[in-house]
Amino acid sequence: MDYIIAGFWKALELIFSGDAELWGIVGLSLRVSGSAIVIAALVMVPLFTFIGLRAFRGERVLSRVLNALMSMPSVVVGLLVSVCLSRRGPFAELQLMYTATAMIIAQVVLVSPLIACLTYELVKHRGREIQKLGQTLGASRMQSTFMVISELKSELFIYTVNGFSRAISEVGAVMMVGGNIKGHTRVITTTISMLNSMGDYAMAFALGMILIVISLIINSVLYTYKEKRDDV
């Protein structure tokens, strides 16, 4: 029990002393997951708004595929991206394996189905009615699409933040494509996993606490946003 308490106090010391390694890991985690979610949202939200506003034959199939992809394990994503970026893979020339860019790519692949699926279902159910309203007010197709995104922006923002939560808390994909290289590709989750197996709990506790604080901040922002939206 003593080692847990000692680890906890040491963790607090690391956090408040501004330990360079610890905050470097936190910074990289935020940069990787933040970049991934921005890229995924910028591509998936307009794309699946566009698709969701159109009725076509394979709608149900698309819904099922997106739902299935949404729950794809992160290790499978890590495997797929690794295969593509490894020395024998189709994108070997890019030399991205074991870089932060590879980790961003893996997280983009991981969170894209989540944002795509939620956007698609939302637009399919509510967006089409808004689009019809736009049509009755004389909006062009492009104007209607912007109108739908504008009207559903609260929900789309919430989905995007949820995507960030998924990205920053996953370990499998970034471990496989990043390699957990010290000072280079080491992020919060991969470090915790490694330190746990080494029995070095101080840094692991510190990073765990920071991850929980990040999660609390995200949820607090979401909660405040939802409250504000409900008041509107």
Added chain:
Amino acid sequence: MEVRLEQVIKCDEKKQIFTDLSEIFVSGQITGLVGDNGAGKSTLLRLIAGLDLDYSGHIYYDGQPLTKPLYQQMTMVFQTPYLLKRSVYENIAYPLKLRHRPAAEIKEKTQAMIARLGIEKLAGQYAHRLSGGESQKVALARALIFEPDLVLLDEPMSGIDAASVSFMEQMIADYVQQHQKTVIMITHNARQAQELCHRVVHL
């Protein structure tokens, strides 16, 4: 705008909703659509509005089939109006903004419409927080502000207070009288059909 239906046939998955429906709706008139639930009144309005293109037969607008520019000249108000998550002012001004009208014209017309509705104090409020009657009035104002040639009303006055109904009826009657436009409205109210509508079509 004259709307002419020629042998319109509409089916859903289970049954035929209309069979060879032919009808003419002329300018300067309010036509009431009446009929039992499920008779296809709302479906007919959606066909005329171009929201549902899955039918047989022909619908002509001033002798022309539906084209993209015609969408700009018609509007529809639904039984449960969807107001944008914007202010009352922005909701009413929205169709004018879509048409890239000059800012001065948008301001003048929107303020005049708000004054007519008597909701100056609500102009800055979020529209989707309004009561049922106020929402319907704003939806109607938003539909009429760009002076469409064809106005389709899908029971816009159901479930609202008598004062609001009376106000909206007057607004519709004035609009037709001043601009000589075409209004087709669904109603279940016999008094409304008799007093407001120039003609009643039973489905």
